[in-house]
Amino acid sequence: MENNDPRYVRSRRKLRAAFLEIAHDDPAKLSVSAVCEQTGLDRATFYRHFDALDDLVADALGEYADRSTAQWDATSTGSGTQFDESSAIFTAYLRHIEENWPVYRWALGPQGSTKTAHVLLSRFARGPASELTRLAPELSDEERDFRAAFIAGGILGACVHWLSTDVPSCSAEVLTVWILRSAEQNLEQQPW
Known part of the structure; x- marks a missing residue:
């Protein structure tokens, strides 16, 4: 509570x-x-x-991810066609990461905490799980959650890779398009 x-x-x-x-x-x-x-x-x-410093790190970074996920969920129509809305929300989130590059690079890098990565992964999965519930209501809860975790893992992996350099190798806008287009292509190829 x-x-x-x-x-x-x-x-x-x-x-x-x-x-x-x-x-x-x-x-x-x-x-x-x-x-x-x-x-x-x-x-x-x-x-x-x-309980520990790791908990503060995970809470602070997770809180911002929660806000973005809540916005994504609020725009979800269940049609999978809200690319522009999703793109704007995701770009704003990635800009936040850019603005706090040293923080995220440290928190999600080799010296960071697995707790933070786990919190972000679970927060990232909420949006896709909600969208999948609307897109494919015939999926079992277990299959929906696995698919959402897969998508969230891709988002987190892309962010970790992006953070692996001293400065961003591409803009938040470019990374948004790459990630969302990859997810969109994956969804188009999936037999529901």
Whole structure:
């Protein structure tokens, strides 16, 4: 159950913002102490929200993925034809990654956390699962979830590959088209 107490929500937002700011400047300086110092919150407050630094990283990056997935789900018509809408939402998400390149590069790179990758993978799967429910209602829940996980894995894999260089090798717009066209071609070839 989510805690909606305004003080709790404010503290959590401060912790997320501090993480992003510190990690954007220099991910090597990221620590619970640095986050607490940045926010003016004590360690007890940090640990009321998160068990470890990895949990904060996964929460902060997952929260933004959730917003994008919710937008994608809201535009889904079940026809598979909302390419322009999906493209705009996905491009905005990839621009967020570009703007926070050092953060995502660190979090999803070799020194990052599997927890963050797992959280993003599960969040990325929600949109395709919802779309598949509408596109192919005859699919079992298990098959739908496997297909959504496959699509989410492709998105995450493309992002990890994109983040493997010091600077983006292509724009968010180009990567969006490549990913969505690949998914679209995959869907067209699938016998439902």
